[in-house]
């Protein structure tokens with residue numbers, strides 16, 4: 001017992017000596033600082049069924065962002081000119097992956113404006129109407145494919161409704177096969193900007209009667225570009241289409257700013 005008490009005493013003395021000698025110092029832990037809250041920018045991105053076609057196909061819009069500057073981009077109003085559809089879908093994915101592009105902006109995408117025509121590979125909708133002659137423009141004429149009255153078709157009504165709801169600052173409608181960037185309304189500079197980012201030349205084709213270009217560009221005064229891609233773009237995969245035209249579409253979205 002005596003030896004054990006001595007051992008404990010000696011151990012205590014040793015600890016005290018070490019403390020006095022500075023060998024045992026309380027650890028000076030660094031102050032715990034909470035890491036800064038990560039800045040999460042929540043950019044809305046949602047799909048919405050905006051209506052149905054003559055043959056009851058749902059027509060989907062993809063809306064990204066909620067800023068005041070609005071770009072409306074649509075494809076395949078002519079069902080036989082469908083290369084714009086994979087391009088616009090790809091654009092939606094790109095914007096979701098690059099939300100900085102959406103700060104202060106809203107982008108409304110309509111990947112398939114004429115699903116019935118697209119399903120049949122036809123320019124017209126299921127009632128044989130050229131939707132791009134079915135708008136309420138001063139130059140509209142009634143003929144075989146114009147529809148009996150302006151906005152007689154559910155598909156053209158949906159486009160008009162989207163324009164009324166979102167009040168876009170600019171519109172791009174993707175077509176084939178005229179291989180140029182056409183425009184209506186105050187869109188010459190926008191067309192030229194898009195032309196800097198792809199190989200299509202800017203060409204003013206003239207407003208078609210009752211077209212979306214005539215309605216939006218001339219009647220409403222909204223800058224609208226008719227983006228006419230090539231015939232054989234229909235054979236390209238979405239990556240190749242994106243390489244060819246993606247920057248031109250993004251340039252329209254950030255317009256009048258330059259792409260960084």
Ligand SMILES: [Zn+2]
Nearest residue numbers: 078081175176
């Ligand atoms: Zn067309």
